[in-house]
Amino acid sequence: xTEYERGDVIEAGDPFTQEPASRPFVIIxxxxxxxxxxxxxxxxxxxxxxxxRDAACITR
Amino acid sequence: xxxxxxxxxxxxxxxLQTLMLESSKSTKLSHPVASHRDSAYVPCGQxxxxxxxxxxxxxxPRRAGRxxxxxxxxxxxxxxxxxxxxxIDIDTFEHEDQFDESPPHAKQIVAFLAANSDQAFQRGExxxxxxxxxxxxxxxxxxxxDRNLVRxxxxxxxxxxxxxxxAAFDLSQDIRTFNEQLGEEEMDAWRSAGNDEAHPxxxxxx
Numbered sequence: 375x376t377e378y379e380r381g382d383v384i385e386a387g388d389p390f391t392q393e394p395a396s397r398p399f400v401i402i403x404x405x406x407x408x409x410x411x412x413x414x415x416x417x418x419x420x421x422x423x424x425x426x427r428d429a430a431c432i433t434r
Numbered sequence: 435x436x437x438x439x440x441x442x443x444x445x446x447x448x449x450l451q452t453l454m455l456e457s458s459k460s461t462k463l464s465h466p467v468a469s470h471r472d473s474a475y476v477p478c479g480q481x482x483x484x485x486x487x488x489x490x491x492x493x494x495p496r497r498a499g500r501x502x503x504x505x506x507x508x509x510x511x512x513x514x515x516x517x518x519x520x521x522i523d524i525d526t527f528e529h530e531d532q533f534d535e536s537p538p539h540a541k542q543i544v545a546f547l548a549a550n551s552d553q554a555f556q557r558g559e560x561x562x563x564x565x566x567x568x569x570x571x572x573x574x575x576x577x578x579x580d581r582n583l584v585r586x587x588x589x590x591x592x593x594x595x596x597x598x599x600x601a602a603f604d605l606s607q608d609i610r611t612f613n614e615q616l617g618e619e620e621m622d623a624w625r626s627a628g629n630d631e632a633h634p635x636x637x638x639x640x
Binding site: 385386387388389390391392395396397398 | 613
Protein backbone atom coordinates (compact mmCIF):
# COMPACT_ATOMS: atom_id res chain seq x y z
CA UNK A 375 0.00 0.00 0.00
CA THR A 376 1.37 3.37 -1.01
CA GLU A 377 1.94 5.73 1.87
CA TYR A 378 0.67 9.26 1.50
CA GLU A 379 1.61 12.26 3.55
CA ARG A 380 0.13 15.62 4.38
CA GLY A 381 -0.13 17.89 1.35
CA ASP A 382 -0.26 15.10 -1.22
CA VAL A 383 -2.98 15.55 -3.79
CA ILE A 384 -4.73 12.29 -4.52
CA GLU A 385 -7.53 11.33 -6.88
CA ALA A 386 -10.58 9.33 -5.92
CA GLY A 387 -13.69 8.28 -7.78
CA ASP A 388 -16.95 6.48 -7.25
CA PRO A 389 -15.97 2.87 -6.45
CA PHE A 390 -19.10 1.63 -8.20
CA THR A 391 -18.43 3.12 -11.61
CA GLN A 392 -15.79 2.21 -14.19
CA GLU A 393 -14.32 5.69 -14.05
CA PRO A 394 -11.15 5.38 -11.97
CA ALA A 395 -10.97 8.87 -10.51
CA SER A 396 -13.17 11.90 -10.73
CA ARG A 397 -12.15 14.33 -7.98
CA PRO A 398 -8.91 15.52 -6.37
CA PHE A 399 -8.45 15.55 -2.58
CA VAL A 400 -5.67 16.85 -0.36
CA ILE A 401 -4.27 14.61 2.38
CA ILE A 402 -4.43 16.35 5.77
CA UNK A 403 -3.46 13.76 8.35
CA UNK A 404 0.05 12.96 9.52
CA UNK A 405 1.69 9.82 10.89
CA UNK A 406 0.42 10.76 14.33
CA UNK A 407 -3.23 10.35 13.24
CA UNK A 408 -4.87 7.03 13.96
CA UNK A 409 -5.06 4.54 11.10
CA UNK A 410 -2.43 6.40 9.05
CA UNK A 411 -1.80 4.27 5.98
CA UNK A 412 -5.26 2.73 6.17
CA UNK A 413 -7.47 5.77 6.35
CA UNK A 414 -6.70 9.36 5.46
CA UNK A 415 -8.35 12.59 6.49
CA UNK A 416 -8.69 14.58 3.30
CA UNK A 417 -10.24 17.83 2.21
CA UNK A 418 -11.71 18.62 -1.13
CA UNK A 419 -9.68 21.06 -3.19
CA UNK A 420 -12.65 23.43 -3.52
CA UNK A 421 -14.47 22.72 -0.31
CA UNK A 422 -13.60 23.19 3.36
CA UNK A 423 -15.48 20.08 4.43
CA UNK A 424 -13.11 17.46 5.72
CA UNK A 425 -13.88 13.85 5.03
CA UNK A 426 -12.17 10.62 6.03
CA ARG A 427 -11.20 8.25 3.24
CA ASP A 428 -10.36 4.61 3.17
CA ALA A 429 -6.93 4.09 1.64
CA ALA A 430 -8.31 1.34 -0.58
CA CYS A 431 -10.58 3.90 -2.24
CA ILE A 432 -7.68 6.09 -3.27
CA THR A 433 -6.46 5.49 -6.77
CA ARG A 434 -3.46 7.78 -6.99
CA UNK B 435 -59.66 -26.91 32.42
CA UNK B 436 -55.94 -27.60 32.44
CA UNK B 437 -56.10 -28.63 28.82
CA UNK B 438 -57.86 -25.41 27.92
CA UNK B 439 -55.16 -23.29 29.60
CA UNK B 440 -52.41 -25.30 27.94
CA UNK B 441 -54.15 -24.83 24.60
CA UNK B 442 -54.39 -21.08 25.22
CA UNK B 443 -50.68 -20.86 26.09
CA UNK B 444 -49.81 -22.85 22.96
CA UNK B 445 -51.98 -20.56 20.87
CA UNK B 446 -50.22 -17.45 22.22
CA UNK B 447 -46.87 -19.09 21.57
CA UNK B 448 -47.86 -19.85 17.98
CA UNK B 449 -49.04 -16.31 17.43
CA LEU B 450 -45.78 -14.93 18.81
CA GLN B 451 -43.76 -17.21 16.57
CA THR B 452 -45.78 -16.08 13.56
CA LEU B 453 -45.22 -12.45 14.51
CA MET B 454 -41.48 -12.98 14.91
CA LEU B 455 -41.34 -14.78 11.58
CA GLU B 456 -43.19 -11.90 9.91
CA SER B 457 -40.93 -9.27 11.43
CA SER B 458 -37.78 -11.15 10.48
CA LYS B 459 -39.09 -11.43 6.94
CA SER B 460 -39.69 -7.71 6.73
CA THR B 461 -36.10 -6.86 7.59
CA LYS B 462 -34.59 -9.30 5.13
CA LEU B 463 -34.61 -9.14 1.39
CA SER B 464 -37.67 -11.15 0.52
CA HIS B 465 -37.30 -10.77 -3.21
CA PRO B 466 -34.29 -9.64 -5.18
CA VAL B 467 -34.44 -6.56 -7.34
CA ALA B 468 -35.63 -7.01 -10.89
CA SER B 469 -35.03 -3.56 -12.31
CA HIS B 470 -33.44 -0.28 -11.40
CA ARG B 471 -36.82 0.99 -10.21
CA ASP B 472 -37.06 -1.74 -7.64
CA SER B 473 -33.46 -1.39 -6.60
CA ALA B 474 -34.36 1.78 -4.77
CA TYR B 475 -36.10 -0.31 -2.15
CA VAL B 476 -33.67 -3.12 -1.52
CA PRO B 477 -33.31 -3.76 2.21
CA CYS B 478 -29.60 -3.40 2.76
CA GLY B 479 -28.56 -5.29 5.82
CA GLN B 480 -30.02 -6.71 8.96
CA UNK B 481 -28.81 -4.24 11.53
CA UNK B 482 -28.06 -0.58 11.99
CA UNK B 483 -24.55 -0.84 10.58
CA UNK B 484 -25.84 -0.40 7.07
CA UNK B 485 -27.56 2.87 7.81
CA UNK B 486 -24.87 4.74 5.90
CA UNK B 487 -25.93 3.28 2.59
CA UNK B 488 -27.35 5.86 0.19
CA UNK B 489 -31.04 6.50 0.46
CA UNK B 490 -31.99 4.80 -2.76
CA UNK B 491 -30.25 1.59 -1.72
CA UNK B 492 -31.92 1.36 1.65
CA UNK B 493 -35.24 -0.30 2.06
CA UNK B 494 -38.50 1.39 2.65
CA PRO B 495 -41.16 -0.79 4.22
CA ARG B 496 -43.07 -2.46 1.44
CA ARG B 497 -46.65 -1.36 1.79
CA ALA B 498 -49.32 -1.14 -0.88
CA GLY B 499 -50.31 2.41 -1.74
CA ARG B 500 -47.12 3.89 -0.31
CA UNK B 501 -45.69 6.81 -2.27
CA UNK B 502 -41.93 6.69 -2.60
CA UNK B 503 -39.67 9.54 -3.69
CA UNK B 504 -36.36 8.49 -5.21
CA UNK B 505 -34.30 11.13 -6.96
CA UNK B 506 -36.51 12.95 -9.40
CA UNK B 507 -38.99 10.10 -9.58
CA UNK B 508 -42.06 9.25 -7.58
CA UNK B 509 -43.21 5.65 -7.36
CA UNK B 510 -46.29 4.05 -5.97
CA UNK B 511 -46.18 0.68 -4.29
CA UNK B 512 -49.12 -1.33 -5.63
CA UNK B 513 -48.32 -4.60 -3.93
CA UNK B 514 -45.48 -6.23 -2.05
CA UNK B 515 -43.53 -6.86 -5.24
CA UNK B 516 -44.80 -4.39 -7.75
CA UNK B 517 -43.88 -0.74 -8.06
CA UNK B 518 -45.34 1.52 -10.72
CA UNK B 519 -44.02 4.85 -11.89
CA UNK B 520 -45.94 8.07 -11.47
CA UNK B 521 -46.05 11.06 -13.83
CA ILE B 522 -43.71 13.96 -13.05
CA ASP B 523 -44.89 17.56 -12.90
CA ILE B 524 -44.21 19.75 -15.93
CA ASP B 525 -41.80 22.05 -14.05
CA THR B 526 -39.54 19.11 -13.29
CA PHE B 527 -39.78 18.07 -16.94
CA GLU B 528 -38.82 21.57 -18.10
CA HIS B 529 -35.87 22.00 -15.78
CA GLU B 530 -34.21 18.60 -15.86
CA ASP B 531 -32.15 17.14 -18.68
CA GLN B 532 -31.87 13.54 -17.59
CA PHE B 533 -34.31 11.26 -15.82
CA ASP B 534 -32.67 7.88 -16.01
CA GLU B 535 -30.93 7.51 -12.68
CA SER B 536 -30.47 3.77 -12.51
CA PRO B 537 -27.70 2.98 -10.01
CA PRO B 538 -24.51 1.52 -11.46
CA HIS B 539 -24.64 -2.26 -11.91
CA ALA B 540 -21.84 -2.61 -9.38
CA LYS B 541 -23.90 -0.83 -6.73
CA GLN B 542 -26.95 -2.99 -7.45
CA ILE B 543 -24.90 -6.17 -7.14
CA VAL B 544 -23.20 -5.09 -3.91
CA ALA B 545 -26.57 -4.01 -2.50
CA PHE B 546 -28.01 -7.43 -3.35
CA LEU B 547 -25.09 -9.32 -1.78
CA ALA B 548 -25.15 -7.02 1.28
CA ALA B 549 -28.84 -7.61 1.77
CA ASN B 550 -28.18 -11.35 1.62
CA SER B 551 -24.96 -11.39 3.61
CA ASP B 552 -25.80 -14.75 5.14
CA GLN B 553 -25.56 -16.44 1.73
CA ALA B 554 -23.18 -16.81 -1.23
CA PHE B 555 -24.39 -16.90 -4.82
CA GLN B 556 -23.34 -18.12 -8.22
CA ARG B 557 -23.05 -15.68 -11.08
CA GLY B 558 -26.30 -16.79 -12.73
CA GLU B 559 -28.23 -16.42 -9.50
CA UNK B 560 -26.98 -12.86 -9.09
CA UNK B 561 -27.91 -12.14 -12.71
CA UNK B 562 -31.42 -13.52 -12.20
CA UNK B 563 -31.85 -11.64 -8.95
CA UNK B 564 -30.72 -8.27 -10.24
CA UNK B 565 -31.96 -8.51 -13.82
CA UNK B 566 -28.46 -7.70 -15.08
CA UNK B 567 -26.98 -9.56 -18.05
CA UNK B 568 -24.86 -12.53 -16.80
CA UNK B 569 -21.80 -11.45 -18.81
CA UNK B 570 -22.03 -7.98 -17.32
CA UNK B 571 -22.37 -9.54 -13.86
CA UNK B 572 -19.12 -11.44 -14.46
CA UNK B 573 -17.09 -8.38 -15.38
CA UNK B 574 -18.62 -6.31 -12.59
CA UNK B 575 -17.94 -9.02 -10.00
CA UNK B 576 -14.28 -9.32 -10.97
CA UNK B 577 -13.94 -5.54 -10.76
CA UNK B 578 -15.58 -5.55 -7.32
CA UNK B 579 -13.25 -8.35 -6.23
CA ASP B 580 -10.23 -6.26 -7.24
CA ARG B 581 -11.57 -3.56 -4.95
CA ASN B 582 -12.15 -6.04 -2.12
CA LEU B 583 -15.86 -5.34 -2.05
CA VAL B 584 -16.87 -8.95 -2.69
CA ARG B 585 -15.31 -12.32 -1.84
CA UNK B 586 -15.05 -15.20 -4.29
CA UNK B 587 -14.65 -18.93 -3.78
CA UNK B 588 -15.43 -20.49 -7.16
CA UNK B 589 -18.17 -20.62 -8.16
CA UNK B 590 -19.68 -18.58 -5.32
CA UNK B 591 -19.69 -14.88 -4.54
CA UNK B 592 -20.42 -13.19 -1.21
CA UNK B 593 -20.31 -9.67 0.20
CA UNK B 594 -16.92 -8.37 1.32
CA UNK B 595 -15.80 -6.82 4.58
CA UNK B 596 -18.57 -4.65 6.02
CA UNK B 597 -16.34 -1.69 6.90
CA UNK B 598 -14.84 -1.75 3.44
CA UNK B 599 -18.25 -1.86 1.76
CA UNK B 600 -19.59 0.90 4.00
CA ALA B 601 -16.54 3.06 3.18
CA ALA B 602 -17.17 2.50 -0.53
CA PHE B 603 -20.83 3.54 -0.22
CA ASP B 604 -19.71 6.60 1.78
CA LEU B 605 -17.23 7.61 -0.89
CA SER B 606 -19.77 7.03 -3.65
CA GLN B 607 -22.23 9.28 -1.81
CA ASP B 608 -19.56 11.94 -1.14
CA ILE B 609 -18.49 12.02 -4.79
CA ARG B 610 -22.09 12.34 -5.90
CA THR B 611 -22.76 15.11 -3.38
CA PHE B 612 -19.64 17.01 -4.46
CA ASN B 613 -20.62 16.63 -8.11
CA GLU B 614 -24.10 17.96 -7.40
CA GLN B 615 -22.96 20.86 -5.21
CA LEU B 616 -19.74 21.89 -6.95
CA GLY B 617 -20.06 20.47 -10.45
CA GLU B 618 -17.96 17.70 -11.93
CA GLU B 619 -14.20 18.11 -12.03
CA GLU B 620 -12.10 18.03 -15.18
CA MET B 621 -9.36 15.69 -14.05
CA ASP B 622 -7.32 16.13 -17.23
CA ALA B 623 -7.09 19.85 -16.47
CA TRP B 624 -5.95 19.07 -12.91
CA ARG B 625 -3.33 16.62 -14.16
CA SER B 626 -1.93 18.95 -16.81
CA ALA B 627 -1.78 21.76 -14.25
CA GLY B 628 0.31 19.64 -11.90
CA ASN B 629 3.94 20.45 -11.26
CA ASP B 630 6.36 18.32 -13.29
CA GLU B 631 9.04 18.60 -10.64
CA ALA B 632 9.19 16.18 -7.75
CA HIS B 633 7.49 17.16 -4.52
CA PRO B 634 9.97 18.26 -1.82
CA UNK B 635 8.92 15.28 0.25
CA UNK B 636 10.09 12.99 -2.57
CA UNK B 637 13.52 14.59 -2.34
CA UNK B 638 13.56 14.02 1.41
CA UNK B 639 12.76 10.37 0.96
CA UNK B 640 15.73 9.76 -1.32
